Amino acid sequence: MGEIFSIALFFSTIRFATPLIFAALGGMFSERSGVINIALEGLMLAGAFTAAVMTYETSNPFIGLFCGILAGAVLAAIYAISVIQFKADQVVAGFGINILMLGLPAMLSSAIYDSAGSTQQIAKEHVLPSYFDINIASLLALALVPLCWYVLYKTPFGLRLRAVGENPSAADAAGVGVNNLRYLAVILSGVLAAAGGAYLSIGQSSLFTRGMTAGRGFIALAALILAKWRPVPVLLACLFFGFTEALTIPLASFKLASGEAALPVQFVQIIPYVLTIIVLAGFIGSSRAPKSLGVPYSKEK
């Protein structure tokens, strides 16, 4: 087992946890304000695609990252208009955003680069830099955790956000603009999720491929539920899920004497999903969502 648990595993855990931390923290702001965010996957893809294109075109990963974040914010604003202004079903609209981001980036990549849905390879020296094997985006993700904790629990904005998520009518009566705050929270979730996506295309790898998030938006959502919508447990859940993903690398080459896999990767891959179902069912503590989650707010009610 010594071959499996190595220093490399530690670094790959951090690597795989990074996009999850960004996206899950983003989802936290949206859901704490009462808006379900199934669209995390699509928001990540928007960030990943835009960052890859802009980094390739400008040879500057920071311009790429900024544009990726901008794209995430714009897409999140579209989602917010649909669910807040038009009171669309949040799950359905979020699902629509995800499908859109499966098709649109692939369509644009094919048109711009005449490819089968992926962008051009970015030169190694033009991706987000790493220091001591840790990418700058990973450091940023880790730094965001205490920052988000502070914002959520120690600032008036955080207090209002939590109030809106738990009891929007009371918050409204106290003078908080419920829908304005929700717009802000959803756009913030787009910013963070897109940063996570950008890390995938210009940090961990060096191009965008169709649907490259491969369900990470949903794993981030699972981490958020597991963490009961709190920032520090979000970090722990993301590290744990990053660890399970990191494990699949050494496991793939770890064979029994008979040549069979000691532990099929599929069994490791499903751990986050099974765990989420168990937690949701209330077997490990109770996971209580913000009270108004998924309920559009109308003043006259």
Add this chain to the structure above:
Amino acid sequence: MFCGTANFVKMNILREIISPLIAVIAAFIVGGIIVLLIGDSPLQTYSELIGNSFGSLNDFGYMLFYATPLIFTGLAVAVAFRCGLLNIGAEGQLYVAAFATAWVGIKFGGTMVEVGGKQENWSWASLPAILLVPLCILTAIAVGGFWGAIPGFLKAKFGSHEVINTIMLNFIAVALVSYFTQYYYRIPGDPILQTAPIGEAAHIPRISQFIPGMPDFVPLSVAFLLAIVMCVLVYIFLWKTKWGYELRAVGQNPSAAEYGGISPQKQIIIAMSISGGLAGMVAISEVLGNRYLYYHDFSGEVGFWGIAVALLGRNHPLGVFFAALFFAVLQRGGIFVDIETKYVSKDLVEVLQAIVILFVASLRLSKK
């Protein structure tokens, strides 16, 4: 007064037809703008997109072949919707159902596999078609229904949200089925992640056998006729039976239904089981009628397409049927858009689907 009621009903039907049309037209306009920006002609793109489903029996057959799984998954999502549930898990349900169906087709279909130059018997029995086909069909429905019942049970018993659980179960389904295929039912040396073929007795007839002029290679099978039958059965179930009434009552107002003596818990489990069973029927078209084996990437996200189909079809079997045909035309046309236009790829189809979903949701056409 009587006249007023008739008018009201007429208005309602009109609204049911017009509002999805608005969503479709809006999607085509937005999609057209994107095509224009990319540098192609929207007119040419859309004529490739729509025109390639009606030119010949071959085209038409392929379009109906694409429509078949969409009808099943659209019905699946619609039944759950009618009970107030959003089944995002049709994808997982049809994965496990397809694998299980192939498994039965191998184990009871007399499948022989060549391993290292020697013939190996992978089956337990070699049933005749008259037993094997019904057994495979029942397996598809039962296994899909079981996978759907899990989130139903979790919601009824623990109150956990079916959306999250179905998403999680999708990933679990794909991983489990890939595990069994990879380690137990793939022919050794096969580079493709697929099982050994099912017995010939499990094959269902293709429509081309009955229609002169339709090429044999068109994979449209009698599963399409079964899909039409299911539309009728779902309609009868939902609107002509007591069970369907109870299911819809829970969807409209769970507390009122409970007050009226209907158990929402029971209805949620029933609705999710039926929904899963319908999704599982995709296996009939795919495994028994198309590839004659379980191929791991067969789905093309048809379980997710079912959500768009149900939304556009207003969760009504007749609407689902036409919405499935509409999206099947797009899926078929996408292939030609890829080839015939200069810049636009088949991903346009997904973009259109997404815009339809967003418009239907934002115009609040979805009944929940």
